[in-house]
Amino acid sequence: MTQSAATRMADEASKQARAELAAAYCVSKFDRAPDAATQLAALKKTGSWDRADFIDKGGWTKVPGEDKPVDGAADLCAQRLMASQAAKANST
Numbered sequence: 467m468t469q470s471a472a473t474r475m476a477d478e479a480s481k482q483a484r485a486e487l488a489a490a491y492c493v494s495k496f497d498r499a500p501d502a503a504t505q506l507a508a509l510k511k512t513g514s515w516d517r518a519d520f521i522d523k524g525g526w527t528k529v530p531g532e533d534k535p536v537d538g539a540a541d542l543c544a545q546r547l548m549a550s551q552a553a554k555a556n557s558t
Contacts, residue, residue, distance in 0.1 A: 481537065488535070489542035492526045496547060499526075509547060517544035 496502060505524065512520045518540035521527055527535035527543060 484536050485538035485542055488527060488529050488539035489546060491529055492521065492539055492543035493546050493550070496521075496524075496526045496543070506547065506551065509544065510551070517541075517548075520544070 496505065499505060509517060509520055521540040521543050522535050527539045529536060529539075
């Protein structure tokens, strides 16, 4: 493996790890919101292609100390929120 390929792989892994961490923060922040149930209902009504925008506009991907949302976090957050709700629905 070349050094440039290894550097590229390390950069991608770093970006993915940041997105994963920010998505976990996003889900936690979303779930703790006082209007979480209302927001979740709105998220469910949003088309899958617009869910990341919905999450970004809601401010849930804003991580303290960062000026803008972490790339990829909104998509992961929306996926996790929808998966979590599907799992809850299947367990009842």
